[in-house]
Amino acid sequence: MGTAETLPRNEEGIAAALGVLKQQFGEAFHTGQSMREQHGHTTTWIETQAPDAVIFAKSTDEVSAIVKVCATHKVPVIAYGTGTSLEGHVNAPAGGVCVDLTEMNAIKAVHAEDLDCVIQPGVTREQLNTHLRDQGLFFPIDPGANASLGGMASTRASGTNAVRYGTMKDNILALEVVMPSGEVIRTGTRAKKSSAGYDLTRLMIGSEGTLGIITEITLKLQGIPEAMSSARCSFETIDAACQAVMATIQYGIPVARIELLDSLAVKAANAYSKLDLPEQHLLLLEFHGSEAGVAAQSEMFGQIAEEFGGSGFEWTQKAEDRTKLWQARHDMYWASLALRPGAQGVSTDVCVPISRLAECVTAAKERADELGLISTVVGHVGDGNFHMLPLVNMDDADELARAQGYVSWLNDLAISMGGTCTGEHGIGQGKRPYLRKELGAAVDVMAAIKAAIDPDGIMNPGKIL
């Protein structure tokens, strides 16, 4: 496990708050070790820092009540969705109370005529889309994991569909948020656009629970396209695959998804998901539109792929074939881990201007090889976003140090190319050293906002700043 910084604990406050909350919440209040550890544990190589208690909240009022008690006693409060974050977001480095929001999973309203819906934060992506399907609607953002939408809002998540539909910041109209005082605010309305004051909706999206706890979300929805097709194409070199992506985007083909898997990732997917893809570098695409539109898009991409030496180009509208390929893509994290049993994946998440994509991916792969690190490459490459995943034996201190040095080097490289140290995972604990490298004095402005909104620093301490 990678170590995580601990912060000073307010033992007296924690004891007092736990006493009050135990009384108030009875059976919804938990202090058992396994429950606590499970709530500090996420899909990450960073060590678990368990909270002192876990409370399953059932309503905004309950979240507000918990935060008020914690505010009184200056005790940390950490919101928890599905625990699929990757940078230690739900760790409790100063202890405190974890608010589990999974039982706040009501879909409160679907306004089909306005293409929006109102949900509680514990609703997951798959739950929502299952609910919407009969109405011909869907919510496009898809980070892979079946994450809660509150968590996705909190990390400004995106994933495979973002190249077409944007990220969480582009698909939320309004939030209800419990502030660090316990007060409940609404950040917007159901209007499609607004110029009414500071954009608190966007400020809260991506704030990782450090400014408040999201208790309700008004989401934009999309009509399910008349037709969808998937395509795939293999390339001998990573550079050729990236060049094909750049050309596709620059040509303006409105791809819904364009994903890169390097040959090692393809090998892992073949083994884990029982596929027989050619073990070359692979682009997986999806097109949304009319029957004629998706056919035209698929064929235009086919021509571009051919120009860059792609082979095995295939496209299909068959739902079954599409689902199988995308399921394999979603299982890539687990498929990668299975390449080296016992190893942990050290996740990375850089995003660069598309013109630098080929150069950045190629350099990242060469450097990993030089350092003797085994790593797949997968990426939402239409946005210039990709992930290396060095598979590290955590008992080998030297290997871990090399992997950490590599992450640092890769973040610096992306920043030097005009990119970011995190396209979608967020800062959490793991990316804090890089935030200032990327944004300099802007981080002081973030700190001033944090201090103004949460003067006692009780909301998810030790994250982002």
Next chain:
Amino acid sequence: MGTAETLPRNEEGIAAALGVLKQQFGEAFHTGQSMREQHGHTTTWIETQAPDAVIFAKSTDEVSAIVKVCATHKVPVIAYGTGTSLEGHVNAPAGGVCVDLTEMNAIKAVHAEDLDCVIQPGVTREQLNTHLRDQGLFFPIDPGANASLGGMASTRASGTNAVRYGTMKDNILALEVVMPSGEVIRTGTRAKKSSAGYDLTRLMIGSEGTLGIITEITLKLQGIPEAMSSARCSFETIDAACQAVMATIQYGIPVARIELLDSLAVKAANAYSKLDLPEQHLLLLEFHGSEAGVAAQSEMFGQIAEEFGGSGFEWTQKAEDRTKLWQARHDMYWASLALRPGAQGVSTDVCVPISRLAECVTAAKERADELGLISTVVGHVGDGNFHMLPLVNMDDADELARAQGYVSWLNDLAISMGGTCTGEHGIGQGKRPYLRKELGAAVDVMAAIKAAIDPDGIMNPGKIL
């Protein structure tokens, strides 16, 4: 003229700051009355509150130097672009220094391969699009006026194309901002997406110069579509026109523009722009896509329009015809004023969920009639956004009071329908009473942010909060 609140002046500080700035800026420093008044004056019915001095800044360093002097002496600083805002945004209710940014109008870089560009804030929309045309690119946001892009960012502007391309918040990657201390920050990178900390880019967009002065903007660009077509269709009732809009949006036709002009607005346009449109309620549309795509979209809309009793449906790809129609739409503010020479237009700007559009527009029109107010209706109705423009004889106190009561009533109505008191104009001075009605305690959070970032309240005081 409508009156505007004055705020206490820091006479001593203003005198001291002006003394220093005059020395520092020489010929770029102005205190002549007409220059000062021109810089408080905008396209608005709110009275002019002139600043004490106007400085034409030539660089970020100069803006920073001005802000530093004003910070030292606790003197207001107001950024000025083209003066086309509508709610008293550039007024100086406590006096102070106006920073005119029109000379900071360099297009610093166009990255065609990444579909982005880097510009100074004084670049106007038309200037940018003229510059981009040869590269097959355009910037889609179009509020009508040839506004500066810094001003458009500051008010979170949108306009006719927003239904397809979003608002300023969706089309900016990063900003350079001079903060109230004079320090310069960068809020983002050229990466297409990022989860790196609080979204300061979106916080600054729409903050109307109250948190800092935008000195550089990295904008997203679009490829000029292969084909564009315009369509128009007339309706006997406003309700029928709105129902056709709602059906068009709900059907998912990706219109680039869908604008409503009521019969009075059409009459005004005919007179002002020498057109001979049928004097019924009119929808004006634009479609972007492939040749086949825009033809299909135009025809699909034609069918919907027919269902709702539309008549005179026509569509064209001829650039000349398209330009003439859209120029008339852009001139609507002046065309409306010409309906009643000597009157001022009291602008409004509500935005409601599309399902409430017909009801809201119909009620707004009926109420104006009841109050004896002469008003056109124009709207970016695909987003549920529309503007009434009561034409008021400002010497008639009773008529002005009725118009002000009407604005208040309309904002309340929009808010009660789940909408907003401003879809795109911003709060400025004029909409301040409605912000709390719309967002309640969230306004306190905005105030806390303002106090944290600008503790002396020198940035554009008396606006938003």
